[in-house]
Amino acid sequence: MGRVDEKKxxxxxxxxxxAFELFTTKGVVNTSISDIADRAGVAKGTFYLYFKDKIDIKxxxxxxxxxxxxxxxxxxxxxxxxxTFTDKVIFVVNxxxxxxVENQALLLFISKNLSxxxxxxxxxxxxxxxxxxxxxxxxxxxxxxxGDNLESPEIMFYMICEFVSSVSYSPILYKEPVLxxxxxxxxxxxxxxxxxxxxxxxxxxx
Amino acid sequence: MGRVDEKKxxxxxxxxxxAFELFTTKGVVNTSISDIADRAGVAKGTFYLYFKDKIDIKxxxxxxxxxxxxxxxxxxxxxxxxxTFTDKVIFVVNxxxxxxVENQALLLFISKNLSxxxxxxxxxxxxxxxxxxxxxxxxxxxxxxxGDNLESPEIMFYMICEFVSSVSYSPILYKEPVLxxxxxxxxxxxxxxxxxxxxxxxxxxx
Amino acid sequence: MGRVDEKKxxxxxxxxxxAFELFTTKGVVNTSISDIADRAGVAKGTFYLYFKDKIDIKxxxxxxxxxxxxxxxxxxxxxxxxxTFTDKVIFVVNxxxxxxVENQALLLFISKNLSxxxxxxxxxxxxxxxxxxxxxxxxxxxxxxxGDNLESPEIMFYMICEFVSSVSYSPILYKEPVLxxxxxxxxxxxxxxxxxxxxxxxxxxx
Amino acid sequence: MGRVDEKKxxxxxxxxxxAFELFTTKGVVNTSISDIADRAGVAKGTFYLYFKDKIDIKxxxxxxxxxxxxxxxxxxxxxxxxxTFTDKVIFVVNxxxxxxVENQALLLFISKNLSxxxxxxxxxxxxxxxxxxxxxxxxxxxxxxxGDNLESPEIMFYMICEFVSSVSYSPILYKEPVLxxxxxxxxxxxxxxxxxxxxxxxxxxx
DNA sequence: AATGAATGAGCTTTCATTCAT
DNA sequence: GATGAATGAAAGCTCATTCAT
Numbered sequence: 001m002g003r004v005d006e007k008k009x010x011x012x013x014x015x016x017x018x019a020f021e022l023f024t025t026k027g028v029v030n031t032s033i034s035d036i037a038d039r040a041g042v043a044k045g046t047f048y049l050y051f052k053d054k055i056d057i058k059x060x061x062x063x064x065x066x067x068x069x070x071x072x073x074x075x076x077x078x079x080x081x082x083x084t085f086t087d088k089v090i091f092v093v094n095x096x097x098x099x100x101v102e103n104q105a106l107l108l109f110i111s112k113n114l115s116x117x118x119x120x121x122x123x124x125x126x127x128x129x130x131x132x133x134x135x136x137x138x139x140x141x142x143x144x145x146x147g148d149n150l151e152s153p154e155i156m157f158y159m160i161c162e163f164v165s166s167v168s169y170s171p172i173l174y175k176e177p178v179l180x181x182x183x184x185x186x187x188x189x190x191x192x193x194x195x196x197x198x199x200x201x202x203x204x205x206x
Numbered sequence: 207m208g209r210v211d212e213k214k215x216x217x218x219x220x221x222x223x224x225a226f227e228l229f230t231t232k233g234v235v236n237t238s239i240s241d242i243a244d245r246a247g248v249a250k251g252t253f254y255l256y257f258k259d260k261i262d263i264k265x266x267x268x269x270x271x272x273x274x275x276x277x278x279x280x281x282x283x284x285x286x287x288x289x290t291f292t293d294k295v296i297f298v299v300n301x302x303x304x305x306x307v308e309n310q311a312l313l314l315f316i317s318k319n320l321s322x323x324x325x326x327x328x329x330x331x332x333x334x335x336x337x338x339x340x341x342x343x344x345x346x347x348x349x350x351x352x353g354d355n356l357e358s359p360e361i362m363f364y365m366i367c368e369f370v371s372s373v374s375y376s377p378i379l380y381k382e383p384v385l386x387x388x389x390x391x392x393x394x395x396x397x398x399x400x401x402x403x404x405x406x407x408x409x410x411x412x
Numbered sequence: 413m414g415r416v417d418e419k420k421x422x423x424x425x426x427x428x429x430x431a432f433e434l435f436t437t438k439g440v441v442n443t444s445i446s447d448i449a450d451r452a453g454v455a456k457g458t459f460y461l462y463f464k465d466k467i468d469i470k471x472x473x474x475x476x477x478x479x480x481x482x483x484x485x486x487x488x489x490x491x492x493x494x495x496t497f498t499d500k501v502i503f504v505v506n507x508x509x510x511x512x513v514e515n516q517a518l519l520l521f522i523s524k525n526l527s528x529x530x531x532x533x534x535x536x537x538x539x540x541x542x543x544x545x546x547x548x549x550x551x552x553x554x555x556x557x558x559g560d561n562l563e564s565p566e567i568m569f570y571m572i573c574e575f576v577s578s579v580s581y582s583p584i585l586y587k588e589p590v591l592x593x594x595x596x597x598x599x600x601x602x603x604x605x606x607x608x609x610x611x612x613x614x615x616x617x618x
Numbered sequence: 619m620g621r622v623d624e625k626k627x628x629x630x631x632x633x634x635x636x637a638f639e640l641f642t643t644k645g646v647v648n649t650s651i652s653d654i655a656d657r658a659g660v661a662k663g664t665f666y667l668y669f670k671d672k673i674d675i676k677x678x679x680x681x682x683x684x685x686x687x688x689x690x691x692x693x694x695x696x697x698x699x700x701x702t703f704t705d706k707v708i709f710v711v712n713x714x715x716x717x718x719v720e721n722q723a724l725l726l727f728i729s730k731n732l733s734x735x736x737x738x739x740x741x742x743x744x745x746x747x748x749x750x751x752x753x754x755x756x757x758x759x760x761x762x763x764x765g766d767n768l769e770s771p772e773i774m775f776y777m778i779c780e781f782v783s784s785v786s787y788s789p790i791l792y793k794e795p796v797l798x799x800x801x802x803x804x805x806x807x808x809x810x811x812x813x814x815x816x817x818x819x820x821x822x823x824x
Numbered sequence: 825a826a827t828g829a830a831t832g833a834g835c836t837t838t839c840a841t842t843c844a845t
Numbered sequence: 846g847a848t849g850a851a852t853g854a855a856a857g858c859t860c861a862t863t864c865a866t
Contacts, residue, residue, distance in 0.1 A: 008846090029235070032838075032839055034838095034839070034840090042847080042848090043848040044839095044841090044849065044850095045842080045843085045847070045848055045849065046848070048840095048841075048842090049847075053840075053841095054840085115376070116375075116376035116380065116383065117382070120382065120383070152392075155383065155384060155389065155392055158373075158383050159373055159392060159393075159396065162369070162373045162375075162376075163369045163396075166368040166369070166371070166372030167364075167368045169368075170322040170323075170368075174322070174323065176322050176323065177322065177326070177360055177361065177364050183361065186358075186365060186403075189403060190365065190369075190396075190400055190403065193396070193399045193400070193403065194399070197392075197395055197399065209866090210828090210866080213829090214829080217829095217830095238855075238856060238857080239856085239857065239858085240855085240857090248830080248831090249831045250831090250832070250833095250857090250858085251831060251832065251833095251860080252831070252832095254857095254858070254859085255830075259858085260857085420825085441647070444859075444861080445860075446859095446860070446861090449828095455826060455828055456827080456829095456860095456861090457827055457862090457863085457864085458825085458827070458828095460861095460863090461825070461826075465861075465862090466861085527788070528788035528792065528794050528795065529792065529794065532794065532795070564804075566795055567795065567796060567801065567804055570785070570795050571785055571805075571808065574781070574784040574785045574787075574788075575777075575780070575781045575784070575785065577784070578780040578781065578783070579777055579780045579781065581734075582733070582734035582780075586734065586735065588738065589738070589772055589773065590773060595773065598773055598777060599777075601815060602777065602781075602808075602811070602815065605808070605811045605812070606811070609804075609808065621845090622845075622849090622850080625850090626850080629850095629851095650834075650835065650836085651836070651837090652834090652835080652836090660851080661851065661852045661853050662836090662852090662854095663837085663838080663851070663852060663853065663854095664851060664852070664853095666836095666837070666838085667850070671836080671837090
């Protein structure tokens with residue numbers, strides 16, 4: 001990569017990072033492109049060299065941040081291996097919830113904007129060259145290990161994702177209707193139930 | 207009610223109805239107060255006699271529309287009585303999904319804006335004098351009939367609501383990852399499972 | 413005066429009083445006719461039955477308040493009679509400055525809006541029926557007593573009024589360039605000097 | 619200075635000049651920012667690149683115009699040197715009154731808006747780089763020449779300024795209570811008197 | 825006489841986008 | 846590639862005034 005390209009990448013990242021900070025503190029609507037450019041230290045016109053408009057940078061950010069979320073969870077899983085498939089899923093779910101508790105601005109930003117379309121892209125293509133061990137890779141690995149034992153793995157994952165993210169939102173951000181810590185047992189129990197519905201053979205207990 | 211008050215109510219409703227049409231066709235952000243007033247056939251200033259700003263009318267609309275959704279479902283339930291508690295819930299869930307399939311603009315509008323806060327208000331207070339048979343009433347009736355047999359009814363309902371609404375969104379609007387009709391059996395099975403988790407005594411089968 | 417007329421007068425005074433409070437706290441520009449009517453407890457339309465517009469009520473207020481200022485000063489003078497003509501003037505000047513120190517909102521309101529035109533009206537006509545012992549009366553009494561000894565009494569009074577009011581403004585409100593108490597000796601000395609310029613025969617010292 | 623900066627300065631001046639014309643003909647309140655921008659031949663948004671709001675441009679104008687007034691008077695004084703200190707002051711006072719008679723719109727604008735705060739700024743700092751021979755310089759020169767002979771020069775100047783400006787206002791604009799030409803002798807006499815109050819040693823007559 | 829709902833022109837301000845430099 | 850001055854449409858909101866009741 002040439003020095004010029006490096007500088008370009010640096011500028012792009014600076015814009016992304018600044019946009020994220022502003023989006024999560026002031027909200028997407030109240031953040032202007034001027035704000036982003038000013039704080040990133042580039043001219044307003046320069047913004048348009050890297051992104052089409054605010055929606056463009058927003059979508060790229062959501063994908064990027066969601067991917068990071070999963071990546072971290074999978075990394076953690078590798079450090080603390082779990083026996084059964086169900087335990088692995090629960091571990092990942094728990095880890096992601098904990099990350100979101102720590103970073104509520106991120107939760108607010110992601111879930112107000114996440115759509116299945118963006119998510120699907122992550123799983124099936126992944127941003128080229130971004131992460132070698134992205135969601136796509138992790139997902140494929142899981143399928144290769146357990147896929148044969150699952151009825152409709154895609155639907156199952158879709159349902160777990162939607163269920164967990166939507167059910168955690170309010171308890172984390174507003175402690176409503178209960179604290180997230182009090183809800184966790186309920187969430188895990190339901191996730192286990194969902195998985196069981198799709199397993200041809202239950203997890204083996206040794 | 208005097209003739210003046212009648213006219214006021216009429217104007218208020220006209221503004222609400224117009225706002226809903228514009229919000230669901232153009233989106234909230236792209237709808238200006240001018241648009242609403244123009245199309246409702248009143249002056250811009252008149253809008254501000256009835257609502258504080260766009261957020262105000264939006265929130266009032268969401269509550270109103272969500273309430274209607276549940277009301278219709280409960281009405282239908284009364285016409286086709288179901289035996290067990292679980293069957294009743296599934297019936298309502300199914301009915302609401304069907305309504306949303308028929309009225310996707312409503313789904314788009316509601317779910318982008320619904321928050322547990324608004325929802326809670328509906329259940330626990332209800333807009334006074336609006337509907338005698340609102341969500342609040344329906345909810346109370348259910349609790350009085352089955353509540354004793356449930357472990358944490360509120361959490362259970364919260365989880366079912368979040369699960370159903372989040373999981374149905376994408377299939378209805380974008381047919382992703384599967385058609386809603388193909389997902390329905392999965393949804394119902396999981397709802398049954400969730401309910402079972404909270405029942406002290408399972409539904410009686412006669 | 414009939415009961416109806418009484419009520420009307422009451423309403424008028426209520427509007428005047430409310431307007432004054434709002435003008436002096438929020439400023440004339442930031443006070444709307446709605447504000448005045450609301451707070452005076454009458455309908456917006458009623459305002460227009462008593463005053464032409466905001467400028468009308470403003471002018472009437474300035475005249476009224478200025479007159480009160482002089483009236484109080486003259487009253488005080490009668491309780492503490494002064495020997496010479498000059499001493500009387502100084503006494504009145506001092507009393508008015510003290511009133512304005514006590515009521516800075518009044519100073520701000522009056523001097524931003526007072527014009528010689530309004531002032532002249534007070535002296536030469538007086539608002540009919542408002543005060544029997546108004547500025548006009550006081551002014552005439554002074555002229556009748558000392559007028560023969562003065563070269564151009566009107567010009568003299570004009571100059572003293574303008575001098576005192578303009579020179580006191582900033583020291584009272586902003587303590588700039590000096591405190592009003594420190595400026596007073598300077599003011600009095602100059603007022604004495606101005607009077608001396610117009611006296612045919614100096615004050616007699618007994 | 620680059621061509622761009624030149625154009626910017628030009629635009630700024632165009633806005634200032636246009637604002638002054640509108641403020642003095644229609645009044646500040648009745649002049650909208652649209653008016654200013656339109657007539658200056660720039661877009662409304664452009665106004666906000668140069669000034670924060672209407673108050674901002676108004677204050678900048680008052681300072682600027684007041685400074686010009688004094689500058690001209692001091693220039694004239696240099697062409698017609700006066701012997702004594704008092705004569706110099708009277709000369710300047712007379713010159714300024716004459717300027718205001720010629721430009722009554724300016725008088726209307728300045729004196730309705732001038733405050734001691736703005737004035738003080740002019741004397742003690744002056745806008746950097748604007749005028750080499752501004753008020754500040756003129757003031758300092760006077761002090762260096764006569765200051766030792768004056769008791770409280772600042773208070774004296776404050777009183778003269780306030781006296782002259784307030785006393786001239788109505789006669790110039792409304793010929794009330796007398797014509798300015800008829801009032802001038804009175805004004806000058808009083809100014810002489812004020813000065814005399816502060817001089818340790820009277821003007822020498824050769 | 826009193827009301828207050830309705831009006832709509834008009835205000836200030838923002839901001840995505842363009843384009844000459 | 847980068848800049849940032851300029852644009853001008855469009856937004857939200859206010860408020861003096863009218864007029865049917």
